[in-house]
Amino acid sequence: MSADKKSIKKVVLAYSGGLDTSIILKWLQTEYGAEVITFTADLGQGEEIEPARAKALAAGVKPENIFIEDVREEFVRDYVFPMFRANTVYEGQYLLGTSIARPLIAKKQIEIARKMGADAVSHGATGKGNDQVRFELGYYGLEPDITVVAPWREWDFKSREALLDFAEKHQIQITKDKRGEAPFSVDANLLHSSSEGKVLEDPAVEAPEFVHMRTIAPEDAPDQPTIITIDFEKGDPVAIDGVAMSPATLLTRLNELGRDNGVGRLDLVENRFVGMKSRGVYETPGGTILLAAHRGIESITLDRGAMHLKDELMPKYASLVYNGFWFSPEREMLQAAIDYSQAKVAGQVRVKLYKGNVTVIGRTSPYSLYDQDLVTFEEGKVAYDHRDAGGFIKLNALRLRVLAKRDKRG
The missing domain is CATH 3.90.1260.10 (Argininosuccinate synthetase, chain A, domain 2)
Incomplete structure (x- = not known):
């Protein structure tokens, strides 16, 4: 559902404590007049997350409205490992590190919204990127009637300088390296x-x-x-x-x-x-x-058939994760097949x-299908008649021979 400023009383914000989400927090307070609830996830990003609590308090967020959670074990166990069972790679190279974190953050925001009786959820993803899609598909997949506030698609700031001016006006801390153009995101x-x-x-x-x-x-x-x-x-x-x-x-x-x-x-x-x-x-x-x-x-x-089928399914699975469809029935169907293949x-x-x-x-492996007696160039213990390969090859060549004869006639 699109945001209606008058109807939103409480909003759960995915809050890192960085400059962008600090500006969003204040913007939600000033533009929507809403009570902001912050959620900060420790996903193993390598930075201290407790400072987010102090920044939220300084911005006027009530202590009981500040949620900080260490989700590293859940992230790896329930999201990263299931994805790696599929050998998931997007476009032949990308291991989907950003993509796979978004559904977990969305899930936690929805859980907090239910617990706190919030009307809406919000994120700091820009209007050009993938993350806005991933967050919001996650929200809607878990809570179909939730209202989403996407500030980057709504506000009137036209430049980074305008954002920084807003931050200074509202006394939001700007670290020295952020005052100019950041070298990269x-x-x-x-x-x-x-x-x-x-x-x-x-x-x-x-x-x-x-x-x-x-x-x-x-x-x-x-x-x-x-x-x-x-x-x-x-x-x-x-x-x-x-x-x-x-x-x-x-x-x-x-x-x-x-x-x-x-x-x-x-x-x-x-x-x-x-x-x-x-x-x-x-x-x-x-x-x-x-x-x-x-x-x-x-x-x-x-087994060869299972392995090759997995390899055929993987690009579809990768696209679903990349595009934000973690909570979709098709991803869950693929996951069930992939997990079944992993029993041994x-x-x-x-x-x-x-x-x-x-x-x-x-x-x-105690479940190895590799049989050295079958593949050895030496005389193996298991009977393998080399003459059987001739019939195997002729049967597989049959259609090729028919095609070649037709083309020869032509």
Whole structure:
């Protein structure tokens, strides 16, 4: 539903405590006269989130209207890991680090709106990007009659300078590096960091090294490889080097290993759902390792038909996540099929990390379908009659032979 200023008494704002959402908070108070409830999620973005509480209090938000929650375990367990069971990659490269966080934030906002009797929810996504779609599809998928306030599509600010003037007028703190044009825009969580805009807008120009915040340069990584093992159960990683870990702890450790070996950098021009192309620099160190390791354990535990079907379904699944349809029935249908395929995706993968590269160098599983006797060039114990292959080939060649004969006649 579109926003009706007179009908909105309480609004739940996705609040980072940064400049943009601080301006939005004050704008909601002044333009709507609404009581603002803030929600700040700790998604593992690597910054302190408690300062958001002080900033919200300073802006006049009641203490009981300030919600700050550590959702790292839920984020990795219920969103990141299910997505990685599908080996999800958008447009061949992007591991969907920003996309996968939005449905969780939307879910928490709706839960708070119900609890607090709020009339509306609000976010700080711009009118050009994907996140406005992801947030709002999430809201509507969970609460169909909720009112959404999208300030970037409503307010009259025409420039960054106008926003800063509004901030100064209302005594909103502006850090020194934000007073001018910010060099680029950053989004981060436990899965990844993304940088877009400003110095990155020309896709022909290499990103400056200072843009990267989650990884060292591959050329600066150690000259000796790092070798680790990752244990899987039902398609999810459960241990590193034999040490069992919770989902968020495990991903944090993979991030550290990836960072130290220059793993997970991506310079990408992608197609946004709203229709334009955008250039971004993404860093997904732990996710890059996890994707390679998961494919490694699947290679010996999944039947060919199941594996190939998963690979066919994955681009559709990736588009659904990228476009914001996490709570759609089709994503849930695909998830059910993917999860079914993971029942015996268990075992251990050995991975080598070296100067930006991730290489699977070993894999074992109690459910392995790999039969050395079948594939060996030596005389195997299992009977395999090489002559059977002749009939197999002739049957598969039948239609090709018919086509060739027709074309020869022509």
